[in-house]
Amino acid sequence: MTMKTKKLLLGDEALALGAINAGLSGAYAYPGTPSTEILEFVQCNDVAKSRGIHSHWSSNEKTALEEALGMSFCGKRAIVSMKHVGLNVAADPFVNSAMTGAHGGLLVISADDPSMHSSQNEQDSRFYASFAMMPALEPSSQQEAYDMGTYGFSLSEELHLPVMIRMVTRLAHSRAVVETDENPENENELAYPANPRQWVLMPGNSRVRYRELIAQQADLERLSEESKFNRFQEGSNRRIGILVSGIAYNYVNECFPDGCPFPLLKISQYPLPRNMVAKLADSCDMVLVVEEGQPVIERGLRGLLDRGVSVRGKLDGTLPSSGELNPDNVAAAIAALVPDMKKQLLKASPEPAKIVAPRPPALCQGCGHRDVYAALNAALEEFPSPKVFGDIGCYTLGWLAPYNAIDTCVDMGASITMAKGAADAGQHPSVAIIGDSTFTHSGMTGLLDAINENTPMTVIISDNLTTGMTGGQESQGTGKIEEICLGLGVSPEHLMTIDSLPRNHAEMKTLFQQEFSYKGLSVIVSRRECIQTARRHAKK
Amino acid sequence: MKTDIILAGVGGQGILSIATILGAAALRDDLYLKQAEVHGMSQRGGDVMSCLRISSTPIASDLIPTGAADLIVSLEPMESLRYVQFLSPTGWIVSNTVPFVNIPDYPAINDVINELERRDNVIAFDMDATAKEVATQRSSNMVLLGAASTLIDIPTEKIENGIRTIFAAKGEKMVESNLAAFRAGRLRAQHREQ
Numbered sequence: 001m002t003m004k005t006k007k008l009l010l011g012d013e014a015l016a017l018g019a020i021n022a023g024l025s026g027a028y029a030y031p032g033t034p035s036t037e038i039l040e041f042v043q044c045n046d047v048a049k050s051r052g053i054h055s056h057w058s059s060n061e062k063t064a065l066e067e068a069l070g071m072s073f074c075g076k077r078a079i080v081s082m083k084h085v086g087l088n089v090a091a092d093p094f095v096n097s098a099m100t101g102a103h104g105g106l107l108v109i110s111a112d113d114p115s116m117h118s119s120q121n122e123q124d125s126r127f128y129a130s131f132a133m134m135p136a137l138e139p140s141s142q143q144e145a146y147d148m149g150t151y152g153f154s155l156s157e158e159l160h161l162p163v164m165i166r167m168v169t170r171l172a173h174s175r176a177v178v179e180t181d182e183n184p185e186n187e188n189e190l191a192y193p194a195n196p197r198q199w200v201l202m203p204g205n206s207r208v209r210y211r212e213l214i215a216q217q218a219d220l221e222r223l224s225e226e227s228k229f230n231r232f233q234e235g236s237n238r239r240i241g242i243l244v245s246g247i248a249y250n251y252v253n254e255c256f257p258d259g260c261p262f263p264l265l266k267i268s269q270y271p272l273p274r275n276m277v278a279k280l281a282d283s284c285d286m287v288l289v290v291e292e293g294q295p296v297i298e299r300g301l302r303g304l305l306d307r308g309v310s311v312r313g314k315l316d317g318t319l320p321s322s323g324e325l326n327p328d329n330v331a332a333a334i335a336a337l338v339p340d341m342k343k344q345l346l347k348a349s350p351e352p353a354k355i356v357a358p359r360p361p362a363l364c365q366g367c368g369h370r371d372v373y374a375a376l377n378a379a380l381e382e383f384p385s386p387k388v389f390g391d392i393g394c395y396t397l398g399w400l401a402p403y404n405a406i407d408t409c410v411d412m413g414a415s416i417t418m419a420k421g422a423a424d425a426g427q428h429p430s431v432a433i434i435g436d437s438t439f440t441h442s443g444m445t446g447l448l449d450a451i452n453e454n455t456p457m458t459v460i461i462s463d464n465l466t467t468g469m470t471g472g473q474e475s476q477g478t479g480k481i482e483e484i485c486l487g488l489g490v491s492p493e494h495l496m497t498i499d500s501l502p503r504n505h506a507e508m509k510t511l512f513q514q515e516f517s518y519k520g521l522s523v524i525v526s527r528r529e530c531i532q533t534a535r536r537h538a539k540k
Numbered sequence: 541m542k543t544d545i546i547l548a549g550v551g552g553q554g555i556l557s558i559a560t561i562l563g564a565a566a567l568r569d570d571l572y573l574k575q576a577e578v579h580g581m582s583q584r585g586g587d588v589m590s591c592l593r594i595s596s597t598p599i600a601s602d603l604i605p606t607g608a609a610d611l612i613v614s615l616e617p618m619e620s621l622r623y624v625q626f627l628s629p630t631g632w633i634v635s636n637t638v639p640f641v642n643i644p645d646y647p648a649i650n651d652v653i654n655e656l657e658r659r660d661n662v663i664a665f666d667m668d669a670t671a672k673e674v675a676t677q678r679s680s681n682m683v684l685l686g687a688a689s690t691l692i693d694i695p696t697e698k699i700e701n702g703i704r705t706i707f708a709a710k711g712e713k714m715v716e717s718n719l720a721a722f723r724a725g726r727l728r729a730q731h732r733e734q
Contacts, residue, residue: 008567174577349626350607351625359642361585
């Protein structure tokens with residue numbers, strides 16, 4: 001019998017440890033809440049360190065996924081992790097990795113953020129898996145996240161396909177006791193794919209491969225029917241049946257401490273197992289679909305005509321169509337469908353205290369972004385309609401009072417490209433503000449566009465020498481920002497560097513004004529170490 | 541046993557170390573535990589909340605339902621009030637009374653304290669002062685843990701062992717001063733209950 005050790009782990013950590021214990025050879029990622037702790041765990045893990053398992057941060061999610069795919073090509077087991085919007089960046093290799101298939105086990109972990117705790121949207125990664133025709137796993141607990149390391153790699157190698165693991169914030173960032181294995185599996189040996197043709201996605205090869213992928217879907221569904229992570233539970237009360245996926249399973253169970261009285265189908269592996277779904281539908285009058293994120297399963301069940309089995313969920317307002325699930329809104333949904341259970345399900349709670357004021361997040365005291373915004377606002381005062389295009393990072397908080405300094409925040413790198421489009425439209429001044437890590441993630445290519453046309457705009461790279469918002473991971477451009485700009489072709493006369501410090505306020509303001517008056521592209525690197533990482537470095 | 545705790549505070553105040561210590565203690569006591577944390581943007585000086593559920597039987601949800609929390613444990617008085625709708629009719633609030641003012645419209649502190657103290661089942665005092673008396677102000681979170689520990693059914697020595705584990709890397713002096721803060725908080729709460 002194998003030894004088990006109990007550990008207290010975040011969902012992210014459980015998943016990372018599960019992968020390490022299953023013979024992981026490489027972990028790839030770009031930081032993004034709520035996925036960051038996966039790679040961080042691998043970086044600190046003793047087995048990973050002694051085996052030299054790859055765990056360096058990548059420049060962005062696309063490079064990370066391609067690197068992981070390269071490792072899989074060589075027969076070794078790899079994971080790549082990102083937040084949900086990071087999968088947009090990696091969408092090209094993601095979709096095409098189902099076409100090439102995987103050789104060594106490949107897990108693509110995408111962590112969704114319903115309720116947008118730290119994100120721009122609530123997109124649901126499961127759509128991507130179905131779009132790419134790839135199997136997906138959705139753990140409902142930290143233990144399942146751990147177990148899906150071994151299971152996911154085996155599934156990937158059995159199907160010769162990458163496997164998506166869909167996480168959500170409340171699992172990624174929630175700790176629980178997990179039973180873990182003592183002895184990690186050996187890594188795979190270097191070995192090459194049996195069919196090298198399908199790794200060259202030229203049209204002739206792709207057409208052959210795509211037919212195979214379509215034919216494989218029946219296998220994917222069969223494996224979902226047989227999966228230990230998909231379970232049908234009988235129930236004596238047939239007024240409703242509950243189809244529940246991932247972490248939502250816990251909220252349903254929370255409603256029924258003595259066991260769920262309704263037939264229930266728990267889904268943690270996709271594509272949906274049609275026979276199990278049919279069994280649930282046949283055993284009740286109405287199906288309530290409880291899923292975290294967008295109504296992926298519910299849409300599938302309803303279809304376009306929605307004339308079959310009575311389906312309830314997010315599309316008809318039984319459950320809220322935005323924001324994350326919780327024990328309260330799940331209880332309310334069940335109570336709405338089974339009114340005589342209201343008393344049992346809905347408990348009185350105290351009124352919220354009216355005196356409480358909102359406390360939004362803010363830039364830290366001693367943060368260099370503050371000095372940049374103070375100087376930028378002062379420099380822009382003389383213009384009637386300046387526009388500042390922001391980006392993704394702590395400095396997005398510059399939109400809030402007291403700075404109210406940015407006009408847009410869309411996606412990684414969009415500051416530079418939107419400022420360019422605005423300048424093309426005749427906007428002046430057109431200013432982009434971007435952090436160092438975001439710049440190397442997705443800003444460099446857009447900057448090349450502006451360089452090639454010498455677009456009259458000003459790019460401020462607010463360099464805090466780290467990836468700050470996600471907790472201070474190393475930034476891929478540290479020490480190289482000016483060289484990168486020069487290498488891309490920024491004019492040396494209009495590439496400036498200044499320390500973003502309160503005492504440099506007047507100098508920064510003058511510098512900004514000077515470059516606003518230049519009718520071409522300027523890049524100003526304002527630099528000061530993140531106060532959070534500086535404190536940590538001081539302690540060492 | 542089953543204790544559902546809402547841990548509250550302002551990003552950067554150190555509520556998560558309380559969760560870590562109780563987690564270590566619960567694991568040693570062979571209890572089930574679930575603890576949902578907040579990472580990312582909200583950690584930057586915004587309100588932060590963590591659900592900590594400890595039980596001798598398996599726990600379903602990572603989040604605590606409204607009206608079900610046994611305890612609100614807060615490092616800041618207004619933050620303790622932000623989550624009162626989660627409190628069960630028999631639940632307790634344990635809170636520091638020192639405000640953390642980083643917003644322009646922070647209400648009058650007396651109004652906040654009055655709102656807090658008019659409720660049943662409240663243990664609230666100046667935990668920064670207690671921490672300063674026996675250790676340093678930075679240990680106020682251990683004073684809070686000490687006060688809250690009087691209402692949590694985990695043996696005190698197991699929580700103290702948790703404190704030892706967490707601070708061991710920072711040296712014996714750090715361990716002792718945090719233990720002193722913990723005991724002072726505990727004593728103060730016990731005194732108050734009588």
